[in-house]
Amino acid sequence: EIVMTQSPATLSVSPGERATLSCRASQSVSSNLAWYQQKPGQAPRLLIYGASTRATGIPARFSGSGSGTEFTLTISSLQSEDFAVYYCQQYNNWPRPFGQGTKVEIK
Amino acid sequence: EVQLVESGGGLVQPGGSLRLSCAASGFTVSSNYMSWVRQAPGKGLEWVSVIYSGGSTYYADSVKGRFTISRDNSKNTLYLQMNSLRAEDTAVYYCARDHGYYDNPWGQGTLVTVSS
Numbered sequence: 294e295i296v297m298t299q300s301p302a303t304l305s306v307s308p309g310e311r312a313t314l315s316c317r318a319s320q321s322v323s324s325n326l327a328w329y330q331q332k333p334g335q336a337p338r339l340l341i342y343g344a345s346t347r348a349t350g351i352p353a354r355f356s357g358s359g360s361g362t363e364f365t366l367t368i369s370s371l372q373s374e375d376f377a378v379y380y381c382q383q384y385n386n387w388p389r390p391f392g393q394g395t396k397v398e399i400k
Numbered sequence: 401e402v403q404l405v406e407s408g409g410g411l412v413q414p415g416g417s418l419r420l421s422c423a424a425s426g427f428t429v430s431s432n433y434m435s436w437v438r439q440a441p442g443k444g445l446e447w448v449s450v451i452y453s454g455g456s457t458y459y460a461d462s463v464k465g466r467f468t469i470s471r472d473n474s475k476n477t478l479y480l481q482m483n484s485l486r487a488e489d490t491a492v493y494y495c496a497r498d499h500g501y502y503d504n505p506w507g508q509g510t511l512v513t514v515s516s
Contacts, residue, residue: 327501329445336494336506337437337445348504380445384500388460391445 295319297381299392305400312368314395316381321361325385328357328366331394332377340379341366371397402426402505404495409510416485416514422478422495422507430473433498436480438491439509446491449480450498463489485514 296319306312316326328341339348341357344364354369368375376399381392408420420436436448449459449469457469468481478495492509496502 325500329502336509337502338506339501339504342499342501350504382445382501387458389447389500391447393444 294388295322295383295386295390297383297390297392299379299381299395301395302393303396303398305398306371307400308373309370310400312371312375312397314366314368314379314397316359316364316366316392318362318364318383322383322385324360325383326357326359326364327382327384328355329380329382329391330375330377331380337380368397402497404505404507406493406495406507406510409493409512411513411515412485413516414486414514417481417483418485418512420480420482420493420495420510420512422480424476424478427497429471429476429478434469434471434478435496435498435502436469436478436493437496437502437506438489438493440488440491443491448493451478482512485512487514490514 298317300315324344326344329337330340331337340351340355345357356367358365378394378396380394403425405423412418433452435450438448439445451457451469466484470479490513492511494506494509496506
């Protein structure tokens with residue numbers, strides 16, 4: 294079973310700064326990797342699929358990169374509404390686990 | 401507009417049963433893969449079950465033999481029948497269209513609490 298590991302667990306960033314979140318798969322998942330954002334009390338929201346394709350309506354400040362086992366979600370200039378928990382998820386193999394999440398908090 | 405609305409959650413005793421519903425609008429449930437994903441309080445996300453457009457169903461090992469996913473095409477609604485519930489099944493349950501990844505929008509979720 295593939296294990297998804299996200300780092301760091303918590304990222305403290307000032308508004309307007311760049312945030313870089315990492316996700317590592319225990320074996321290759323090709324480009325079958327998605328990123329989600331979840332705010333307190335809300336359902337998750339798909340941000341990125343196919344490792345780098347933004348979902349409909351997602352702002353251009355969110356970008357994804359990587360393939361194989363190493364992936365990155367970059368938020369180019371953090372806005373107040375971006376402080377949330379971010380999860381990665383692979384869908385190359387069953388089961389399709391999520392990472393444990395990275396919390397992006399205000400510095 | 402695509403919308404998913406879950407219902408049916410609540411407090412149930414260990415060993416009890418509950419049926420969750422996910423009413424869809426703006427698209428046809430039977431033409432899509434549909435999944436249930438859950439989130440225990442303060443924890444991460446866990447895929448629970450999927451039903452393919454052709455009707456095949458699959459389950460996480462943690463719920464296999466206890467949960468059953470189904471759909472009613474006439475009502476455009478997805479269901480999750482949960483039997484033999486355990487404390488560790490306590491979670492918010494979400495439904496979502498499944499493309500491998502889980503597409504927007506997700507439902508708002510319904511809370512299931514298993515406790516005596």
